[in-house]
Amino acid sequence: xxxxxxxxxxxxxxxxxxxxxxxxxxxxxxxxxxxxxxxxxxxxxxxxxxxxxxxxxxxxxxxxxxxxxxxxxxxxxxxxxxxxxxxxxxxxxxxxxxxxxxxxxxxxxxxxxxxxxxxxxxxxxxxxxxxxxxxxxxxxxxxxxxxxxxxxxxxxxxxxxxxxxxxxxxxxxxxxxxxxxxxxxxxxxxxxxxxxxxxxxxxxxxxxxxxxxxxxxxxxxxxxxxxxxxxxxxxxxxxxxxxxxxxxxxxxxxxxxxxxxxxxxxxxxxxxxxx
Numbered sequence: 304x305x306x307x308x309x310x311x312x313x314x315x316x317x318x319x320x321x322x323x324x325x326x327x328x329x330x331x332x333x334x335x336x337x338x339x340x341x342x343x344x345x346x347x348x349x350x351x352x353x354x355x356x357x358x359x360x361x362x363x364x365x366x367x368x369x370x371x372x373x374x375x376x377x378x379x380x381x382x383x384x385x386x387x388x389x390x391x392x393x394x395x396x397x398x399x400x401x402x403x404x405x406x407x408x409x410x411x412x413x414x415x416x417x418x419x420x421x422x423x424x425x426x427x428x429x430x431x432x433x434x435x436x437x438x439x440x441x442x443x444x445x446x447x448x449x450x451x452x453x454x455x456x457x458x459x460x461x462x463x464x465x466x467x468x469x470x471x472x473x474x475x476x477x478x479x480x481x482x483x484x485x486x487x488x489x490x491x492x493x494x495x496x497x498x499x500x501x502x503x504x505x506x507x508x509x510x511x512x513x514x515x516x517x518x519x520x521x522x523x524x525x526x527x528x529x530x531x532x533x534x535x536x537x538x539x540x541x542x543x544x545x546x547x548x549x550x551x552x553x554x555x556x557x558x559x560x561x562x563x564x565x566x567x568x569x570x571x572x573x574x575x576x577x578x
Contacts, residue, residue, distance in 0.1 A: 370447025429461030
């Protein structure tokens with residue numbers, strides 16, 4: 304399948320010169336924004352505080368969300384290395400997230416922004432990202448396809464809606480030719496190919512890039528790269544978390560004598576309820 308999304312054209316006028324289409328490759332360096340999240344390590348034990356409304360972070364090790372790190376951030380850095388420009392990493396979170404943010408700088412981001420807030424919803428995060436991006440005129444806004452803690456895949460679409468930009472979700476490949484990007488995403492039974500003009504929002508899936516391990520030089524330079532704190536904008540929550548609950552504990556394995564077919568049928572019918 305091949306789809307071409309209508310051009311996202313924006314007109315700009317300067318004294319004596321008129322520009323159309325956000326096509327500045329000959330005059331301006333491309334600006335790329337990568338939105339990163341901090342999530343519990345994949346091996347962390349999941350538990351909630353006594354009221355069931357908040358994740359219990361005691362003793363939990365946190366990491367950069369893998370989809371943001373391995374695919375969105377690395378692909379943005381690859382484009383910058385090939386085409387020039389800059390990569391900004393953005394996180395919505397408290398000061399305790401700064402170790403994770405510094406890792407994005409070690410991997411290759413040029414600078415970073417932390418919007419100083421304790422996010423309570425995807426809508427809040429999207430609003431903060433959109434309002435910051437609105438005044439920065441980024442060419443591409445990258446996110447991972449989802450975070451590994453909530454798996455909501457909501458923020459990218461919300462950011463695109465706030466900014467009235469095209470949105471490509473779950474992209475596994477992205478190439479740029481001038482002002483036009485060609486993207487691929489896996490669909491059932493094949494691959495969908497899309498075209499979209501800059502600027503746009505994209506969520507990155509497996510295949511977009513390969514994981515990079517920060518080298519010593521990157522780790523050292525990350526210490527001196529800019530990390531700016533920004534105050535959050537006002538946001539009124541339209542929904543709130545009532546309670547988190549853990550799934551029921553898995554029952555132990557039951558062994559059934561191969562000769563006792565009546566017992567096997569009973570268990571499948573009365574307990575597993577599959578027949």
